[in-house]
Amino acid sequence: MQERTPDRPDHSIGLRKLVLYRDVVVTEAGHPPARPARRASVAAVIANPWLHSGPSADLSEAQARIAPVLAGLLTDRLIAALGPVEEIEAFGKAAVVGTGGEIEHAGALIHTPYFGNLVREFLAGTSIICFADTRAEAGETLTVPLWHKTHAATRSHYQTISARVPDAPRADEIVVIAAASTGPRPHPRIGDRTTDRTVTAASLEATPS
């Protein structure tokens, strides 16, 4: 497919590497899922553009320059790994900042319209995108939450996928991650808001279980 971003945006965003992780559950608890889902995370390792800039530095210029490139690059890879965008049902995002940076630097790359709005647009979603972020040494495994891209409260689609880059982030790097799934958990059977009974502390006292 036509990529939205230049083939080699490496210089403009300080890109060192990209890591795709994809899994497909064939059987779970000994049985094949009724709707087998393909799930993937794509991680981009980039140089932290705000290193040593201090807590009062304005993050907006680099954020507006870098985050849209990442949104295009990561969603292109997700779509290539999972199939057409119409088949992607759930999404999530994450960032790991190296120990020389602030967690605010990770947030600057994923928690603004320059990333979130574009990921939502490229994956044809409407939901707010759930997330995880942390500051860590290279090789940290991050558990990235996913939920339904148009109906966030759809319980069957609450799931997570791991993302890990063995040699990143270095202290002066940030790992930015987008993740998606083509379906629900393997055997979803915990109901939904539409099937829940009303549960309050008082109602539980009235009906001992």
Place this chain on the structure above:
Amino acid sequence: MNVRKIVTVVEEIRTEGGREVATPAKVAVVAAVIANPWAGRGFVEDLAPGIDAHASDLGALLAPAVLEALGAPAEAYGKAAIVGLDGEIEHGSALIHTLKFGDHFRKAADATTLLPAVEKRGPAGVLFDIPLKHITDATIRSHHQSIEVRITDAPHPGEIVVALAAAAQGRPQQRLAPLATEQ
């Protein structure tokens, strides 16, 4: 063969040593998490029936998948068998150290050399490094490399992770003198 999940990892290195890599360096891994065919049976003396039942099917499953994930002709390759805590390393070796397994990859990649391998036993989430060497000449130094893999929930104690790895090139920024220069 009871497969629980298939995991694909693709690494693409764009910059190394602070310099852009001329062509992005790609390495792919595809791993199948399967039930250990010998689990719960005590010490099984003769592994051949299990090898005959599963090794070729695993090779046929993984070889085309890893080449598709790489998206380019393979120049280096390797394999892995990671056995869950209740099994023997011999069980993993049984599945990958047979021509029945490796020939699928050699044929698909036009390769001739033996596949370098890692075999180990560990808990779910264990880290393992798959060694890769050149597909037609294992002495080509530029292509000696490895890729690190971790599957958070595998292998369970009664499972084996069997994986193939393929690289589209040697190491990024490789610049060691060939073996012949030292002979």
